[in-house]
Amino acid sequence: MASGSQHSASDSAIGYYYQGMYALLVLLDANDDARVSVETADDVTIEDGTTHLHQLKHSLSPGTPLTIKTDGLWKTIKVWCDHGPQSGDQFILATCAVVNDDDILRELTETGSPRSDAIVKLFDDEATRVRAARAKPVAKGKTKPYATRSPGCEAWLGLSPPQRQAFLCSVRLVPAIPNAADIPEAVAQKLKTCVLPAVRQRLVERLLEWWDRQVILSMLNRRDRKISKAELLAQIERLIIEHSNRGLPDDVAGLIPDDLDAEMSGIMARQIELVSGGKSRIKRAAIARWRVRTQREKWLADDLSIAPELDRFDSGLVEKWDDRFGPMKDDCAGANETECQRNGLSLLDWSHLEAHQDVQPLRPLFTAEYLVQGSFQQLADERRIGWHPKYEELLAAEEPEEH
Secondary structure, X not given: XXXXXXXXXXXXXXXXXXXXXXXXXXXXXXXXXXXXXXXXXXXXXXXXXXEEEEEEEOOOOOOOOOOOOOHHHHHHHHHHHHHOOOOOOEEEEEEOOOOOOOOHHHHHHOOOOOOOHHHHHHHHHHHHXXXXXXXXXXXXXXXXXXXXXXXXXXXXXXXXXXXXXXXXXXXXXXXXOOOHHHHHHHHHHHOOOOOOHHHHHHHHHHHHHHHHHHHHHHHOOOOOOOEEHHHHHHHHHHHHHHOOOOOOOOOOOOOOOOOXXXXXXXXXXXXXXXXXXXXXXXXXXXXXXXXXXXXXXHHHHHOHHHHHHHHHHHHHHHHHHHHHHHHHHXXXXXXXXXXXXXXXXXXHHHHHHOHHHHOOOOEOOEOOHHHHHHHHHHHHHOOOOOOOOXXXXXXXXXXXXXX
């Protein structure tokens, strides 16, 4: 692929991603009853009793200021005229570009005020100029000028003078919006009054991950197309609790590994086979262990100071296991293999089905069952614990002899 094509594809991908991120910024500022959707009536649509249609013009390097001669402005006029300028909707053009202080277009950044005759004339003059330029004959082999701008100009001229004034009253220009690279900081600024600085960056990262997934699911019609402000606020509240010293983020609940078969192996699986646990128990153990491993990696990447807490938690699990394993091992002295396996299977099932109720949580507000379930399986994989009363002897006997 040519470098120009790669650049264009990259810009398009960033542009689609940016629509979702911009929707988050807009919803954070919206009324409590607002709902937002992406790629429905417009790039971003906000409903809060009035429908606000947002057209986005994104750029990582804004460059030239927005003026009446900007093609993107006229392309947006065309989109909105096709939608119906008399619909009562509010039209917002949000752009990373700036508008110079001395440009009459700055009048469009104001809301709730009638538009002056001067700004209506500005659009009239430019649209008329473009029409006249395209009406002139062109030399053979030449194309008419302003091909991109012309449809918007013609749509504007198709409105009556009163319609043009009313249309501009429903239009608002929002210049100098944050670009895709600046979104995390922009979100952090909006949350600075309710989130402690020490955890703000991590919380914003989690919020953006959650939001991006909600937008994708909505576009796939796997959830409601409209995301509500109440839903967003509830998620922020959950994240604040999780990032307090009484909670932790939960990034893996409900997820399963991409290669589950690969996870259903190793000493962990062999420990379950020693008590004839079957494939279903190996599967549930593999999923729980993968979740624990993945979540712990995220926690440690965010904050290495949690490592001692995790070590103490694991030691507590070993102690709880030993409270049951020791007596079981004593009771199985002299028992046949069938009875040993039956008792070991009971201990295995306890670790998955009941132990989370017996073990003190890692933190008071983090009570996900998989943390206990998967941690026990990781400890079993490390041979720190086992299920069969003779697991140490049996595993040792299976090891190849060293020569």
